[in-house]
Amino acid sequence: KAGVTQTPRYLIKTRGQQVTLSCSPISGHRSVSWYQQTPGQGLQFLFEYFSETQRNKGNFPGRFSGRQFSNSRSEMNVSTLELGDSALYLCASSLPSPTGELFFGEGSRLTVL
């Protein structure tokens, strides 16, 4: 069974640009979550989607947005990039259980110059 696939794996942007990251969950997993990982901060919850609906959102500015498609694939978008947005963005999929195991992808590493 294929794991969670995230694209692109690495990208470099400049301040003010926007970026879109993509996540393909494990087949059969309908819940997709996004986390931002930075050194010293651990993993910070961005949002969670199930059946194209956002069920929860973390404490990030409105520049961070996401969506989920009918095939459970998800995208997240960051607009007007800031230097502090440089991070590893992790996507995780899980079965539709409130405490279902999170299966993480290898992440998309974003560098903002």
Added chain:
Amino acid sequence: QQQVKQSPQSLIVQKGGISIINCAYENTAFDYFPWYQQFPGKGPALLIAIRPDVSEKKEGRFTISFNKSAKQFSLHIMDSQPGDSATYFCAASDSGTYKYIFGTGTRLKVLA
């Protein structure tokens, strides 16, 4: 109240020794406490998890100890091996929220 505090930030243990990582939380609504292991260049992977109705859970060399009254839980790695060298994250979830609050991570290095 949503934080999970994890310590130590880094840990060096001799092969065969015991590694202990501690976490503390404030939100009494949390009802699921997993530990994730992350190797460089990889995403975190579930290692072991516990619910607050038990005080201890053991899987092989890995044990979670849970103290509900103190709102603390810890990961014990017995007979630590160089292959255990990784970053470990504790987490907590309120099952009604569909989100996990992660600790800041512990970088473990096991010396051969």
